[in-house]
Amino acid sequence: MPETRKPTPVKAPLLEVRDLKTWFPIKRGLFSITDGYVRAVDGISFVLDRNETLGLVGESGCGKTTLGRTLLGLEQATAGDIVFDGVSIPTLGRRQMNRLRRHIQVVFQDPLSSLNPRMNVMDIVTEGLVQFGMVEGSKQEHAARLLGEVGMNRDAIYRWPHEFSGGQRQRISIARALSLKPDLIICDEAVSALDVSVQAQVINLFLKLQKDHRLSYLFISHDLSVVSNIADRVAVMYLGQIVEFGNTADIVRNPLHPYTRALIAAVPVAGGKHIASDAVRGEPPSPASPPEGCRFHPRCPEVMPVCRHTAPNVMEKDGHQVMCHLYSQA
Numbered sequence: 001m002p003e004t005r006k007p008t009p010v011k012a013p014l015l016e017v018r019d020l021k022t023w024f025p026i027k028r029g030l031f032s033i034t035d036g037y038v039r040a041v042d043g044i045s046f047v048l049d050r051n052e053t054l055g056l057v058g059e060s061g062c063g064k065t066t067l068g069r070t071l072l073g074l075e076q077a078t079a080g081d082i083v084f085d086g087v088s089i090p091t092l093g094r095r096q097m098n099r100l101r102r103h104i105q106v107v108f109q110d111p112l113s114s115l116n117p118r119m120n121v122m123d124i125v126t127e128g129l130v131q132f133g134m135v136e137g138s139k140q141e142h143a144a145r146l147l148g149e150v151g152m153n154r155d156a157i158y159r160w161p162h163e164f165s166g167g168q169r170q171r172i173s174i175a176r177a178l179s180l181k182p183d184l185i186i187c188d189e190a191v192s193a194l195d196v197s198v199q200a201q202v203i204n205l206f207l208k209l210q211k212d213h214r215l216s217y218l219f220i221s222h223d224l225s226v227v228s229n230i231a232d233r234v235a236v237m238y239l240g241q242i243v244e245f246g247n248t249a250d251i252v253r254n255p256l257h258p259y260t261r262a263l264i265a266a267v268p269v270a271g272g273k274h275i276a277s278d279a280v281r282g283e284p285p286s287p288a289s290p291p292e293g294c295r296f297h298p299r300c301p302e303v304m305p306v307c308r309h310t311a312p313n314v315m316e317k318d319g320h321q322v323m324c325h326l327y328s329q330a
């Protein structure tokens with residue numbers, strides 16, 4: 001455990017994100033003058049408890065991957081705070097961040113591009129252990145144990161990533177993430193590239209590992225139906241902001257925000273039909289110039305005059321937190 005981490009009270013959340021902003025400057029002209037910002041993450045707050053899964057859902061480009069990268073220290077926060085196990089991440093220097101990083105691991109969407117094709121499976125899954133000086137005994141035994149955790153045979157340790165199916169490669173990625181005994185795994189579209197039957201197997205594996213190791217997951221996906229199979233709570237993200245937050249079952253049964261309803265309407269139902277009436281219209285606007293008022297108003301089927309000029313605040317309704325004028329007028 002790095003010396004930067006202080007023991008926190010048992011009930012303290014593992015992760016607390018406070019009004020986080022990650023903006024990217026837009027440079028123009030010969031002198032690269034900053035001419036605005038892409039507001040990829042624009043004022044996000046949430047807590048994630050130990051042994052909990054938080055689903056983060058939204059369309060491509062809503063900022064969810066940037067949020068994950070900021071939590072991993074791969075992007076610099078513009079403002080706000082990220083407190084992980086009692087430590088404020090933005091205040092850490094590079095060495096302290098490197099030490100902390102072993103407690104926050106990531107599983108990406110495409111295991112083929114995230115696994116080094118020149119390394120065999122043993123070297124891939126033990127690479128972190130070697131870096132952190134945590135190899136006790138033989139690498140083979142560590143690799144075999146980690147592969148066993150993810151339901152793979154030890155025969156795989158001398159094979160190469162291209163020899164495996166997509167689902168097996170994702171299991172190898174998960175074994176690598178597990179190797180450093182993390183507290184939090186950020187799963188960034190971790191099952192999106194897999195067939196539906198393989199998705200279910202990998203989700204079951206995530207659930208088993210959570211039980212065995214008391215892991216917390218931030219499960220990022222564009223697909224609310226996938227997230228609903230694993231997440232305890234769901235945050236729905238639109239154009240850099242969380243527009244609805246609540247328990248997964250409540251969100252799925254009783255979505256309040258028109259955007260959440262649109263995401264649910266986009267989920268295929270039996271017979272291959274969609275509920276079209278709530279389906280979201282058009283493309284999301286650019287996060288470089290978000291619309292005035294409610295950011296969802298150009299696409300919202302329930303837009304009202306107030307929505308065009310006044311941004312809604314977050315409010316509590318039916319146990320959800322929701323950012324929508326429909327509920328401020330109730």
Ligand code: SF4
Pocket residue numbers: 257258259294295296297298300301302303304307312323324325326
């Ligand atoms: Fe739609 Fe208005 Fe609610 Fe925005 S605030 S989601 S535009 S009803």
